[in-house]
Amino acid sequence: MSKLTTTGLTKAFSGLVAVNDVSFNMEEGEILGIIGPNGAGKTTFIHLVSGILMPTSGRIEFKGKDITYAPAHERSRLGIARTYQLIHPLENLKVVENVMIGSVFSRGKSLKEARKAAEAICAELELDRLQRDTAQLSILEIKKMEIARALANEPEVLFLDEVMAGLNSDETKQVIATVQRIARERRMAVGVVEHVMGVIRELTQRVIVLEAGELIAEGPYETVSKNPRVIEAYLGGAA
């Protein structure tokens, strides 16, 4: 079943078209890679579908419902969650509170229920000592906390925007395994933005490639990575 669909999605920043006429869909239980060179519009695309930015034109549907202009907090309640490329810890809240807020505000749980849910999610991600301040966390722990916070929304669609950046290879493997397991268990659609192609190859069933805001290729990683247009986009038009 199609979870998230965009049709002709476009975002222009006064002349600069960051996302140009992108149509795509995400299926239940699918892990989708979103790749492209720097400045291709990957993060802007996630901003659009998560409601942080409003599109210039086009349409976004979540399970057939038009959410093109729905505010971000409503999409979070509907079941679209995300992490950020640049970390966004809430530094005046404890780790457990950082994770809880999704349960409280997206799922309407009581503080007590939300705390329980947060503890369960953190246990799953092997994140402990939840009474700490976020300032005491390592970068891996902050990334885990942000994934936990997104999962606390109990999303049906989850976007991970470069969560592996800054992690070493062991940590990356650990996060990959966790994402795979959670996506499988919860039948979530997961969109992964990543520059490390090894991660994309291992994690995703399908990728879309953006370049200068346009969708230039789509398909399994093995096929897409041999596509001449994709190679040119990554290596530049030097040849």
Next chain:
Amino acid sequence: MKLKTSYIAAAVIAAVAVASPAFLGAYPLNVARSVMTYMALAISWDMLLRSGQISFGIAGLFGLGAYASALAVLRGGMDPFLSIVFAAAFAGVMAFALGFAILRLRAMYFSITTLALMEIFRIVMHNLDDFSGGPEGVVLPEVIFGGNSSALYWLCLGGLLITIGASWFFEKSKMHLALTAIRNDETSARSSGVDIFKYLLIAFVVTSTMQGMMGAIQVQSYGFTTPETAFDGNFTLLPLAMALLGGVHSTIGPMAGAVLLGIASEWLKLQIPYGHLIVYGVIIILVILFMPQGLVGMARRMIRAGREAGAGK
């Protein structure tokens, strides 16, 4: 154990506060009322600050409450006590309506606008001669409770307790998560389902209601007001200094700051009648420079450092 101690301490303080009129004279009771009024304003200012919004409009809502209460009695023949409830609600409704416009602003744009609102309210009261009494202000036919100093004290204490209760609720409920998330990172907050505008509006309406209520209590306790006394800049400046001195983002911080600075201000008024405001200004600057967490923040750090040193042994 720690929890129990703090509950006992709170109970003792509350008992002493309630019983004060039995052993305090008229002047100390008057000072206590002034301190309690400022304390309630400081707490209410801090409650909105927890969302990151710095209001300079405390005196505006305070004066609005004062005038709403006074005019309800004078022009509408309302019962004085009921007029306090009315004035609090009036300030809340005004905040609700204004909130739709100004809560879209952030940082200094919000602050400056709240400051401007206060001036607008004052100028309106100044110029609505027929209705508000103009620059001469209004004189009520009588002071509430016949001016009984114990009753006035308890009335003010009641207003303060309502404010403390609201602040405590903000600390213990999901308001705490919502406001802190908004203050730290609005983008994260939105992504976690926090309806930012809704929670800002709740905080603005609740704190404005408290400020209006304290203004109404003040005017009913003194029996008169003028635009210059009701919208006195002190009602913005002092609560702000108190909350900063005591420590922001908590209930206890503004309370501690209000006791210290409130009593100090009474003494300063006698020592330097025309210069005591300078002292507040200096306090604000010093606290921001050297003690941004305030006294309570400093105490917490010292306790934590002590514990860590103890644990290290």
